[in-house]
Amino acid sequence: MHRWLLLAYPRDYRRERSAEILDTLQDIAPQRRGLRVGANLVRHGLRARLGRPASRSVVAWASVFAVACGLFAASFGIWLAWLGSRPLDHNELAATVDQLYPGEQVRDIDRQDPPAVFIIYGSPLSWQSAPSLLFGDGGEYEFAEIGASFNRLPAVTRQKTLAQLQERLRAAGWDFSEPIYSNSYDCIPNHPACDPTSIPPNITVYAQRGDNLLEVNINADNTTPLMNLAMTRATPWAAYPAGALAFLLGTLGGWVLFGWVSRRAERSHPAALALAKLMFGFAMVLWWASILLAAPHMLAHHLEEPHYRWHPLWEWIGQPVLSLPFLFGWVVLILASGLAQLPRRRSVDQTATSP
Known part of the structure; x- marks a missing residue:
C-alpha cells in the first residue's frame, strides 16, 4: 500500500528517494500505526509537490486555489448528474x-x-x-x-x-x-399611500x-x-456522490496543478515571478469574490423559506450569474503560469582557454 501512497510525491522526487522512503517505512512499520504512517506519507508528499520548501504562504495559496477548483468541479459533477x-x-x-x-x-x-x-x-x-x-x-x-x-x-x-x-x-x-x-x-416606505x-x-x-x-x-x-x-x-440521488467525488478530484487536481507550476517557478526570472504572483492573487479575488458574495445570500434565502430541493451548488458559488469573472480569472491564471515559466538569464562564461 505504501508504494501506491508514494504517488502523492512528484515524479522526480520518487525516482530519487522512493527506495529510501520504502526502506524507512519497513523499519518503522511494526512500531507505528499503518493509518497514521500513511496519512503522514500523503501529507508530506503533497507538500513536496509545492515549490519554495521554506515558504509557509505557498501552502495557504495552494489551499485557496485547490478548494476553489474543488467547488467548481463539484458543481459540474452535480450538473452532469442532473442531466440523467x-x-x-x-x-x-x-x-x-x-x-x-x-x-x-x-x-x-x-x-x-x-x-x-x-x-x-x-x-x-x-x-x-x-x-x-x-x-x-x-x-x-x-x-x-x-x-x-x-x-x-x-x-x-x-x-x-x-x-x-x-x-x-x-x-x-x-x-x-x-x-x-x-x-x-411593493410600495415606497413612509409614503402616505403606503399602508403595509x-x-x-x-x-x-x-x-x-x-x-x-x-x-x-x-x-x-x-x-x-x-x-x-x-x-x-427533486434532486436525483446521483447528484450527491457525483458532487462529493468531483470535489475530491477537483481539489486534488488543483493542488497538483498549483504544485506543478510552483516548482517550475523557482527557476523563473524574479520580475516575471513577481508579476505572476500579482496576477494569481487577482485571479483568486475574481474567483472567491463570486463565492463569498453568493453563498451568504443563498444561505439567507434557504433559512427564510422551506425548500424540498436546495438550489444547485453552482448558484451557491455565483454561477452562472458571475461566469464572466470566473472565465476571466482562468485567462489570468493561464497568463500567470506562462510568466512563471520564464527562465532566469544565465551568465555565460566567455573566458577563453589558451592552447
Missing part, C-alpha cells in the same frame, strides 16, 4: 391537476414536455445563448418546469382556497410545507411526492383568487 434525471412529463402534470381539482376549468396547462433539464429563456443552452449567460442574464439559466393555472376556483377567499388546497394535497399523498406569505406589490397592512398577500405552498415537486402560488385578487402550479423534479 427523469424528464418532466406533461401527462403527470395533467393527472395531478385533475386529481387536485377534478372538473375545474383550467385556464392554461402545458401540453408538451420541456426541451431540456435546464433552460434559459425557454430554450436549451446553446452558443446563441452565451451572450445572455455571460453578460448579466445568467440567472435565467434555471430548472425547466411545466405549469398550469386557474382563474376561477370554488373557494371565494384566499384563506379558503389555501385550506382547500392543503386538504386535497394531503388526500393525494403530497407532503407540503407551511404557506409562505409575501406582499403582492392593506397590501393583499400572495401565498406560496411547496409540495413533494416522490421525485415530483409542486409549487403552488395563490395570487392576490380583490374578487376571485388566481392559482398557478409549477411542477419540477
Whole structure:
C-alpha cells in the first residue's frame, strides 16, 4: 500500500528517494500505526509537490486555489448528474391537476414536455445563448418546469382556497410545507399611500411526492383568487456522490496543478515571478469574490423559506450569474503560469582557454 501512497510525491522526487522512503517505512512499520504512517506519507508528499520548501504562504495559496477548483468541479459533477434525471412529463402534470381539482376549468396547462433539464429563456443552452449567460442574464439559466393555472376556483377567499388546497394535497399523498406569505406589490416606505397592512398577500405552498415537486402560488385578487402550479423534479440521488467525488478530484487536481507550476517557478526570472504572483492573487479575488458574495445570500434565502430541493451548488458559488469573472480569472491564471515559466538569464562564461 505504501508504494501506491508514494504517488502523492512528484515524479522526480520518487525516482530519487522512493527506495529510501520504502526502506524507512519497513523499519518503522511494526512500531507505528499503518493509518497514521500513511496519512503522514500523503501529507508530506503533497507538500513536496509545492515549490519554495521554506515558504509557509505557498501552502495557504495552494489551499485557496485547490478548494476553489474543488467547488467548481463539484458543481459540474452535480450538473452532469442532473442531466440523467427523469424528464418532466406533461401527462403527470395533467393527472395531478385533475386529481387536485377534478372538473375545474383550467385556464392554461402545458401540453408538451420541456426541451431540456435546464433552460434559459425557454430554450436549451446553446452558443446563441452565451451572450445572455455571460453578460448579466445568467440567472435565467434555471430548472425547466411545466405549469398550469386557474382563474376561477370554488373557494371565494384566499384563506379558503389555501385550506382547500392543503386538504386535497394531503388526500393525494403530497407532503407540503407551511404557506409562505409575501406582499403582492411593493410600495415606497413612509409614503402616505403606503399602508403595509392593506397590501393583499400572495401565498406560496411547496409540495413533494416522490421525485415530483409542486409549487403552488395563490395570487392576490380583490374578487376571485388566481392559482398557478409549477411542477419540477427533486434532486436525483446521483447528484450527491457525483458532487462529493468531483470535489475530491477537483481539489486534488488543483493542488497538483498549483504544485506543478510552483516548482517550475523557482527557476523563473524574479520580475516575471513577481508579476505572476500579482496576477494569481487577482485571479483568486475574481474567483472567491463570486463565492463569498453568493453563498451568504443563498444561505439567507434557504433559512427564510422551506425548500424540498436546495438550489444547485453552482448558484451557491455565483454561477452562472458571475461566469464572466470566473472565465476571466482562468485567462489570468493561464497568463500567470506562462510568466512563471520564464527562465532566469544565465551568465555565460566567455573566458577563453589558451592552447
